[in-house]
Amino acid sequence: MEFHLLQDIVIILGLSVLIILVFQKLKIPAIMGFLLTGIIAGPHGLSLIKGVHEVELLSEIGVIFLLFVIGIEFSLKGLSSIKNTVFWGGLLQVGGTILTTAVCAKLMGLSLKEAIFMGFLLSLSSTAIVLKLLQERGEITSPHGRIAVAILIFQDLIVVPMMLFTPLLSGHTDNALETLLIMLAKVTAFIAVVILMARYFVPAILHLVVTSKSRELFIITVVGLCFATAWFTASVGLSLALGAFFAGLIISESDYSHQATANILPFREIFISFFFVSVGMLLDLKFFIQHIAVIHLLAFAAIFLKGSIAAIAVFILGYPPRTIFQTAFSVFQIGEFAFLLSATGMQYGLIPESTYQYFLAISIISMGATPFMMNYSSRIADFLIKAPLPKTVRERLSTYTKAKVEAAQAHADLHDHLVIVGYGINGENVAKAAKQAQIPYIIIELDPGKIRKAKLRDENVIFGDAADETILKHVFIHKARVVVIAISDSDTTQAIVNRIRQFTDTAYIIVRTRYLRDIEQYLRQGADEVIPEEFETSIEIFTRVLRQYLVPDNEIQGFINHIRSDNYDMLRNISGLSQNSSVFPLHIPDIEIATLPVQQGPNKIIGKSVYESGLRTHYGITVLAIKRGSKFITNIHPETQIKQDDLLYVFGSPDNIQKLNHFLKLTII
Template sequence: MELPLLKEVVIILGLSVLIILIFQRMKLPSILGFLITGMIAGPNGLSLIGAAHEVEILSEIGIIFLLFIIGIEFSIRGLIKIRHTVLLGGLMQVGGTLILTTAFAYLLGLSLPKAVFMGFLISLSSTAIVLKLLQERGQMNTPNGKIALAILIFQDLIVVPMILVTPLLAGNSGNLLMSLLLMSGKFLMVVGLLYILARYVVPLLLDRVVKARSRELFILTMVVICFATAWLTSSVGLSLALGAFFAGLIISESEYSHQATASILPFREIFISFFFVSVGMLTDLQYFVGNLPVLLLFTLAVIVLKLLIIIVTVMLMRYPLRTALISGFTLFQVGEFAFLLSTIGLRHNLLEQDVYQNFLAISILTMGMTPFMIAYAPAISDWLIRAGLPARVRDRLMQVRNRRKLPEDSSSTTWHDHLLLVGFGINGHNVARAAAKAGISYAVIELDPEIFHQAKAEGEPIVFGDAADEMILQHVNTHEARVVVIAISDPHATRKIISMIRRLTETAHVIVRTRYVTEIEETLRLGADEVIPEEFETSIQIFTRVLNRYLIPWDKIQHFTGQIRAHNYEVLSSKGIGMEGQAQIQSHIPDMVIAVLPVQQDNNRIVGKTLIESGLKSKFNITVLAIRRDKRYITEITPSTTIRTDDMLFLFGSPEKISEVNRYFVL
């Protein structure tokens, strides 16, 4: 029996493995490998793939899983925080791109309806590529990451009205107003239904599923919630991806969201590869090669146009020029929903075949450039800011902008011998809370307008601005700060801030939070005093608890972890722990552990008996250190102490004997 699609799946995945292995050796992004795979194996290449439509269906599943995980990691609270950016930023970006593209396309000879439709296509960016890259690089919570997510959400929403307007542009008129009102009603109905599910139904369902202790059932439940929500939004005319994002938001409010992400991630990685392959399959290589100069010119024009619109949009939302530039280099490409819209345009004769191929080529070229542009966006932005304006003009503009940022009563605020926090995310907020409890004066610099306004409303001593600007640092008296903590997710911005701080003060103790240990050396070289990488600090917290369970003395554990931090985490590198490190953490009581075992009602062998009658010491050589009973601890243990139901026994002995006692309890 022949399994449909099996040949196509084998060809796609097998060819992808070979190409991506080559790309990895050349340090090229894997996304490019998938695009090249589609070009080679598609109908316009070697024609190795026959079931192109079925492959596109698999790619849709990949987009569903991608948006589902993004929704889980973002949460409803995070979406509410950026609601203004979604509406204002998305509307300005899509509207501005639509107007300019329509004007240029009309000047190039397209009719007005076709020019407007081309504006629809160019205004959309790639949700799949951008969010995947931002997620991999840990930039989802940076200002440019939040801006990108907000604008992409708006684009996903605006696709529906664009689909409704397309027949009207083609002359197939209908009651457009009624259709839009009906669609708005359906959208509100779906949001209301999803709210009820997230508030009442899904938490109860997940509790029952988790109690079943079945990994298969948990994964199946996650997939059903994801697909059911996507199907619900699709059935009322909204996009599948938007439904999957809503499903992720529902799960994000649950305490099981981390396990859901881990369970779905392998499915996403497999199916999202089919999306990129399907995009590559659409390209006519012969047409692409024959018209390469013209296509490159069109691509450059699209990039410049979208960059300008996005930069203006972000700056109008009161973000600095650097954030605007990085956002532009993140969202300059033409996205996957434009492909869906283009097929509708073909059916209504709004796209000629040659225009369609031009559009495909522009889309693939911009998608292929996206990994490089996102990777180098901070460096390119810094260079453009330095080279684009004369130093005198740039400084004057920054001074004018920074004066607008400072609060009206800023002159009355003074800081001395204080703690300066750069970034008021989770880490910054926690440090500020600890400083407040300790009575330490502190100031905060935050670039995200939403976080700034929320913190300002809560009475925090916060200043809006870019900490890389000298005037902002001077305003919070950086030169008089005792400690500076930099807790932001942008490594390029972090390095700029450190350099600027060291221009103002050499005495402040600068502590930097980074994501990877590879960033430590460069950060220290620029002037940081301490660098705390998230990836190894998590490991330290884990093995601290492990060593504690092995009865290593606490002072030895503290000394060992202190050495690791003092030597910039080299002990945790691939070289391993040296002999000196091993000697310092040897246990003083080898092969002995402390365990906590519960006494349940059916433990008839020990319930109601004294310790001497239970045989724990005589049979197993186990010592009872303490008993927890009714939220209190019994530490004065005697042979006549009676064991009761629901007691928690703190036992000391060898691991083997502890295991024997555990079996003795449950038999």
């Protein structure tokens, strides 16, 4: 029996492990390891892989899982909030890239139809790589992450009309307009079906599955919904990846989205590796080596051209310089859907074999550069922002930025106030508390959707990047008493803290973080207090534990203060508190408070006083209070009577309480 596919999988995984281990030592991203694995093991390398088509199928499953998880994390509400960015940002980026590339390609000697088709190819970015890196870095919901996702969504949508337009471009059909109208109707109907499934059908199905308490059934159901939606979109002429993204959006509207993500992640990680390997397998090493200088020159030109157009698109949308640059460094590469489109172009004679190999080489170089550019995007953005510019250019940029913060001019009397960076859940709650406490505050937010939400609530909010000195000046950061940074982007948070400290040393900066690794870095940058979400949850839980052990509130508060003042070192330290710690010792007695009902018929204590019942002398139990009907008797005397159906609040050891409870349940006939 032959197992060619199994043999290919073993080769891919084994070679990937060896290469990535070396790359990890050199601090090179794992994506580069998978690309190199494909180049080495592919048909143009050592030809170790026989089932090339089968590996490509596995790679498509990886893209499906990746887009599915992104859809779960994004939600329909999140997509709705950036619909304008999807349309206008995507249109500007794709349209600008097609136009500019077509002009350049025509000047290089390509025919008009070939030049336009080359513009199609270069306009598409890598959804798989960008979204994976954004997710790993926790930047999906950051300003540049949301814009990048919006542009990628538009690209995934526009690739379908591009594929339909390709035959018309080559002169093989004259019914493209009719086909496009039919496709538009299909997309509209599909979106309507997605909304109905998200609101009614899927939540009901998942509820039934969850009530069965079968983990296997839950996983099968989630994967089945993912594949079914992807298959449905493919059957109506849309891409599998787009269908998977919409499937994730459907799941995101249920209460079980987090568990679905946890179950899908292992599948995603293993299958997405096959995608990057399959990309590497396409490269012809011989052609690459023969034309290495020209390929790198063209790759640099393509990266610069596409990044510049993306930056211009984000600038037109009205975002600040940091967001502009970081978005450009995210979507500058050529993506996987361009490979699918290039195959269609070769079929209709729009791209010759030599041009196709140039395109593949440029695409792989741009993909390989993406992890490095995104990892250092924050530093590069800071450098470019500080770079010397002609006076007229800087003045125009300054005027443009100031126009975005004119609303802050009305707050010139702000002093001793609170500045809240980010109007997410945490920022919103801080604003509510500040309003209740009548503390003056101002909110800085970049997300247009959240800006509208804040303004509907009559919040004191401005649009802007908190790492920009113009924005900080307009919120009078030098007069602020407290700054709360409640955003999820680690690099942006560090930049904000650093920039604030350039204006003021007195403002008390509180930073919220998800990750423990960021605590020390934020403190070094100048934060006064870093609040890790998971540690605060642990403290709240243990506070309730201590209260159940009757530890006095002042000792509990002292314990909590010690943990926080030591930057949570006790919780981060494997051994917990050191032996020389100055924290109070917890002397927790073997004592508890319990409630015992007197409702088992006439027994020895009913009708007797607390003293006569012998609860103290015989059982070592102290009665703290008695509930009789709807009334509470809290002033307990030895003469206080115990009656039928009383509820006794007693204090004593667990063993004695258990004995008394057993005694009260005995019925004397």
